[in-house]
Structure formats: structure tokens, C-alpha cells
Amino acid sequence: MATAYGPDTRDQYRPGDGAGSRPPAGRTKHFLPAALRAPVEARAWGELGYLLLSLPISVVLFTFAITMMSLGLGLLITFLGIPVLAAALAGCRGFGALERARARGLLGLEVADPEPARGRTGGLMSWVGAMLKSGASWRHLLYAVLHFPWATFAFTVAVTFWATGWTAFTYPLWHWVFPAFGENGGIQLYGDGTHQVYLDSPFEVAVTSALGLAVVMATPWIVRGLTWVDRLMVLGLLGPSRLATRVSELESDRGVVVDTAAADLRRIERDLHDGAQARLVALAMDLGLAKEKLADDPDAAARMVDEAHGEVKVALQELRDLARGIHPAVLTDRGLDAALSAVASRCTVPVKVEVDLEARPAQAIEGIAYFTVSELLQNVSKHARATRASVDVWRAADRLMLQVTDNGRGGADASSGSGLAGLTERLDAVDGILVVDSPVGGPTTVTAELPWRG
Incomplete structure (x- = not known):
């Protein structure tokens, strides 16, 4: 470690931890763990590119939104302010479409388009009114305002860690420029008015490169944590609202x-x-x-x-x-236990039925549960080639749970347009869920979940 005299400078290295992200859709067998291959993966570079583009785009979007909204609010004393505000919101929606496309291309984030703002009559004033009443339009404006400070922060952090890490990691390749052109031994680690410390010995160069490698390895995870905030903002502000999605x-x-x-x-x-x-x-x-x-x-x-x-x-x-x-009379008179036992007795294979319910759900839910089990047992009789089956019914909080299991050949698939697909649609119509676990060779377990609504 060499000392010299000169101006006061200082370098700081701040390795940090980033947040993880969802796994990529396609999985490939790798010989290196994720922590080692992250800096060279396409995903890491895509996320870094997203943060680098965010700053210029957010500057333009923020400037447009603030300028147009200020102009529109200032002109509200005249009639022109209202269409100017509508134009500002429409422009923000256009930027929102760009942001969704950018998130889709660089982050692999699929976000549906929000509900369109359509007027009832189709005229200009109808469009202006629809734009001003649209919650999605105002969420796009909120995104334009909030994303600018975040994009500035994320850009600064990402560039700082990326540049610092690779600069320190490659220090052994370019440290010779200091004694050749800078009239000192290397990077200045410490300095005051009279005393400076430089990294110039082989050991110090190696330690600097090792620390740089650590920062390089940590940078993709830091960038990933930063892009998680962007994902949340795009999903929450640029996509359809929960209410609109629920209505659809x-x-x-x-x-x-x-x-x-x-x-x-x-x-x-x-x-x-x-x-x-x-x-x-x-x-x-x-x-x-x-x-x-x-x-x-x-x-x-x-x-x-x-x-x-x-x-x-x-x-x-x-x-x-x-x-x-x-609608079987036994279901109305005696409930699911007796009705499912009657269905099981008509199945071509022995079926064990266990119903653990202290009360009866709503009649509509009870009927759907009955016909769900009936259709699943018919599938067992016709297609499963099973020698035994079982039916379990129980309540979990405010949900009615059904499970039909058989030891047949398996291979059932609810996505192939079969009767299971139609059953899935019926359950989905009442906020129910159907989960099929049927590996080839069996066994098959079909679990249905229905709202209780007692």
C-alpha cells in the first residue's frame, strides 16, 4: 500500500442484497447455481435494460403529465380546460400501453389492457366525459407522477452497483493506467489534505477484484428487487382494476x-x-x-x-x-351423505364415502356438489379402469371441499376439452375451483372447492 500527497478523494463500495423474482417460464438444466450464473443471464440484462430505459421514459411521461394537467386545470375557467384534461389522460393511457409492452418484452410480465373509455353516443363530448370518468385513466396519471421519482432512484442504484462492480472486478486489467498516466500507484482508497492511500500492491489489486466480483454477483438480485417495484406499479396502476376484472x-x-x-x-x-x-x-x-x-x-x-x-x-x-x-329427492330430504351414498352404490367399482359435515350448505351449493361427485364417479366407471374409489366431503372455514380418488390408469386432463373442462366451468361460475392430479398410471385425485354459503 503506497501513500502520496494530493487532493482529498474517496471511493466507497456498498454491496447490497436484492429481492428475488418469479422463476422463468421455461426451465433448463444448469450446472451452475443461480447465484453464479445470474450476472450473465438474459433475464438479468433485460431487467437492467428496463431500469435504464425507465429514466428517460419517465422524464418524458412526467413532463407531459404535469404540463398537460397544469394547462388543463388553469383553463378550467374556460371551456377548453375540460378537453385538455381529457387529452392529458388519453396521452397517459398511450404511455401506459408503451409501458405494458416494455414490461412484457423486458420483464416477461403479462398485463391485460384496462377497460377502454368509450362514450355512450360516440361523439367528442361523450368521449371526453368517458375519459374523465374512467378510473383507469386516472390510475395512468398517478403512474406518470409516481414512476418518475422511483425511476430516478432505481436508475441511480442500478447504474452505481453495475458500474462499481464491473470496474472493481476488472481492476487487474486496467490498474496500470494509474502509474502510467495518473502519477500515482492506483485507485485512491483514502485521502485528506496531506495524506492519501492507494491500492497498488498485487494483494490489494486482487482483493479489489474479489470485492468487485462480489458486487457483480449481487447486482442482478438488487436489480431484480428494484424491478419488483416496477412490476407492482405496472400491475396495480396500468392494468384493469379488480372491480372491472370481477365484472368481466x-x-x-x-x-x-x-x-x-x-x-x-x-x-x-x-x-x-x-x-x-x-x-x-x-x-x-x-x-x-x-x-x-x-x-x-x-x-x-x-x-x-x-x-x-x-x-x-x-x-x-x-x-x-x-x-x-x-334434483334427487334424497338430497333434499337427507342431505349429501345419503345422496352421495346412493350415487356410490350405482358405481361399477366399490366406493368408500366419508362425509364430515355438521350442517348443510346452501341448497344450490349442495346440488352442485352432488352433481360434481356424480359426474366424477361416472368418469371412474367409464374411463378409469379402477378397482376402488373413495369420496371425501368436509368443510374448511367457509369452503365446501370434495375429493374423489381412484386407483385407475390416470391421465385425466381438465384442459383437453373433456367433461372435466365443462365441470371446471360450472364450478367457476359459483367461485369454485377444480384441481385434477392424475399422472399417467394413476392414481387420480380430483379436488373440488365450493363456497359454503350456508
Whole structure:
């Protein structure tokens, strides 16, 4: 360590810790741990690029937002202030689209577009009113104001750590410039009016490079922690509001419920037309023929009446099955335990049923739970090739939990457009969830979660 005399300067190194982020969508086998390969990964450079671009973009966005809003507020004493404010909000929404695209490209963050601001009549004033009433527009303005100071801070921190780390890490490659051109031994570590300390010995150069490497390794995680704040701001301020998202989900669910009800009505009509109605028509014809033969051939008439009696029994059984498919009486009278036990008794494999409920949920939820288990047990009978199955029902806080397990061949997939996909849509219409765990070779476990609503 050499000393010299000269002006007072000081270098500081501040390694820090960053926050983690979600794992990338595609996973590849790596031989190095994440901490060692992070500085050279494309994700780290993309996040750094995002922070570097944030400062100039936020300066332009902040300047535009403040200028336009100040102009609009100043002109409110005239009619021109209102359209100027609407134009300011529209411009912020345009910048918001750019920010969502930038987050998608550099951070891998998918953010849906917010609800559009559309006027009822389609005219200019209608558009101005819709823009001023839109909560999404004001959230974009808030993003423009808040993102500028944060982008400045994040840019400063990211550039400082990145430049300091790589500068110190590569110090052995360029420290020769100090004695050659700077008239000192190396980087000045300490100095006052009369005394300075330089890093110029081989040991000091190596330690400086090691510290720089540590900062280089820590910088991607610091940058990742900074971009997490950007992710939260983009998601919270530039995406659709929770209320708008919920309204969209409810509209979609309403369509699913209407389609399901229409499909059920068509099924009931088809079953009546092709089943009980056809048998009753044939029964009426047989009884008419028996009436005609009653005087001439009483024995034949008796045989025909006996056959008609059998048809009546079959028709009654079909009507009972149809009524049970609409809403079984045992479910109304005795609840899920008895109703699911009756369903399990008709399954082609032995089924163990356990229902642990101290009270009954709402009738609509109880009916959905019944038909969910019924359809899952039908899948076990038709497709699973299982030798046994089980049904468990219990309550967890304000949720009704159902679980159907079998030891069949597995391979069930709710995303392949099968009956499980339709079942998922039905449950989603009432804020329910369906989770399928069915590896090839089995076993299969299907868990359904419904709101209690007792």
C-alpha cells in the first residue's frame, strides 16, 4: 500500500442484497447455481435494460403529465380546460400501453389492457366525459407522477452497483493506467489534505477484484428487487382494476350458467322424447290394440295388457331416473351423505364415502356438489379402469371441499376439452375451483372447492 500527497478523494463500495423474482417460464438444466450464473443471464440484462430505459421514459411521461394537467386545470375557467384534461389522460393511457409492452418484452410480465373509455353516443363530448370518468385513466396519471421519482432512484442504484462492480472486478486489467498516466500507484482508497492511500500492491489489486466480483454477483438480485417495484406499479396502476376484472368474470360466468342451463333443458327434453314419451306412446297403442282384441281374443288381449304393464314399470323407472338427474329427492330430504351414498352404490367399482359435515350448505351449493361427485364417479366407471374409489366431503372455514380418488390408469386432463373442462366451468361460475392430479398410471385425485354459503 503506497501513500502520496494530493487532493482529498474517496471511493466507497456498498454491496447490497436484492429481492428475488418469479422463476422463468421455461426451465433448463444448469450446472451452475443461480447465484453464479445470474450476472450473465438474459433475464438479468433485460431487467437492467428496463431500469435504464425507465429514466428517460419517465422524464418524458412526467413532463407531459404535469404540463398537460397544469394547462388543463388553469383553463378550467374556460371551456377548453375540460378537453385538455381529457387529452392529458388519453396521452397517459398511450404511455401506459408503451409501458405494458416494455414490461412484457423486458420483464416477461403479462398485463391485460384496462377497460377502454368509450362514450355512450360516440361523439367528442361523450368521449371526453368517458375519459374523465374512467378510473383507469386516472390510475395512468398517478403512474406518470409516481414512476418518475422511483425511476430516478432505481436508475441511480442500478447504474452505481453495475458500474462499481464491473470496474472493481476488472481492476487487474486496467490498474496500470494509474502509474502510467495518473502519477500515482492506483485507485485512491483514502485521502485528506496531506495524506492519501492507494491500492497498488498485487494483494490489494486482487482483493479489489474479489470485492468487485462480489458486487457483480449481487447486482442482478438488487436489480431484480428494484424491478419488483416496477412490476407492482405496472400491475396495480396500468392494468384493469379488480372491480372491472370481477365484472368481466361475472359476465363470462353468467354466460356459462345460461349455456349450461340451456344444455340441461335440451338434455331433459331429449330424454323425455326418446325415453318415457316414446314408451308411453307405445303403451297407448298397445292398450288400444288390447281393447280391440278384448271381445274376440281375450287371451291375446290379456298378454298385451301384461306387456303394457311391464312398459309402464320401465317408463316409471326412466321418469324416476330423469327426476333424480334433475334434483334427487334424497338430497333434499337427507342431505349429501345419503345422496352421495346412493350415487356410490350405482358405481361399477366399490366406493368408500366419508362425509364430515355438521350442517348443510346452501341448497344450490349442495346440488352442485352432488352433481360434481356424480359426474366424477361416472368418469371412474367409464374411463378409469379402477378397482376402488373413495369420496371425501368436509368443510374448511367457509369452503365446501370434495375429493374423489381412484386407483385407475390416470391421465385425466381438465384442459383437453373433456367433461372435466365443462365441470371446471360450472364450478367457476359459483367461485369454485377444480384441481385434477392424475399422472399417467394413476392414481387420480380430483379436488373440488365450493363456497359454503350456508
